[in-house]
Amino acid sequence: MPALPLHEAGKYVAAAYIVFVVLLLVYVAIMASKLTRIERELVELNAGVAEEDAEAEEPAP
Amino acid sequence: MHGTRLRGLSILTVLTIGTALVLVFFYAPNEADQGFVQKIFYLHVPLAIVALGGFVFGGIQAIQHLRTRETRYDLRSYVAIHLSLILAVGVLLTGSIWAKASWGHWWVWDEPTLVSFLIVFLLYATYQPLRFAIEDPERQARYASVFAVVAGAFVPLNFIAVRLAQNLVHPRVLGTTGGNMPGSMRLTFLISLAGMVLLFATLWKYEMASKNAAMQLKKLRRRLLEREPQPV
Secondary structure (H helix, E strand, O other), rough: OOOHHHHHHHHHHHHHHHHHHHHHHHHHHHHHHHHHHHHHHHHHHHHHHHHOOOOOHHOOO | OOOOOHHHHHHHHHHHHHHHHHHHOOOOOOOOOEEHHHHHHHHHHHHHHHHHHHHHHHHHHHHHHHHHHHHHHHHHHHHHHHHHHHHHHHHHHHHHHHHHHOOOOOOOOOOHHHHHHHHHHHHHOOHHHHHHHHOOOHHHHHHHHHHHHHHHHHHHHHHHHHHOOOOOOOOOOOOOOOOOOHHOOOOOOHHHHHHHHHHHHHHHHHHHHHHHHHHHHHHHHHHHHHOOOOOO
């Protein structure tokens, strides 16, 4: 096949690079959502531990 | 910790990929036969090399796991294969776009390189279903490692078989003598490859850090539950 003219070839080249960027962005977004969930669980655990510590420090009646 | 040095690696990756893009579009000349479409080569080929390298790396980590029984090697193998599978999707998509632009077809079944890559991809696509079909974590890790070793060994064998095939249509740009590319194209290709390797390393470390944090959180939660007074 003869080489495509620039205006025709540009669409394919752009499509290939855009596909790669989109794939990368989807991956990073999924990883970011997982990290957000870990962070939320960590906050919950910290709150739970702080609550337990506070209960332990309370003087017995 | 896997999170350490991640920032430096990320910056280096962005700089290398940025340099590679500048070289691809402003320095490397258009190829005589394919013209501007050949610019896909600087994305597609490094992606394919890194994806296949990642599968082999996953296999090496799996060997370490089988030898030592340490879970960290299984995790490394899992993350490498998972990431390589994502890159392999990119290889298939960019390859299809390149094929359409160069040959007029999205897919060519009598092309050994394309079909062999698809076989490798489909083989690894079964890794996760196989892994998560096993409930016992120890058995899951062991079976997944055996799979990763066998499949990892298949990757270079497959590559050699394709190279030895007689009916080659796919362009041989990387021969045993260092390729037949002009210097500017070779430099651009090598920088693109370095960028892709760095991207793989960064994402691998990123996912490892995330997985390690999740595991530590799980352990912490379990320890806290054990500390709670049990109802009598």
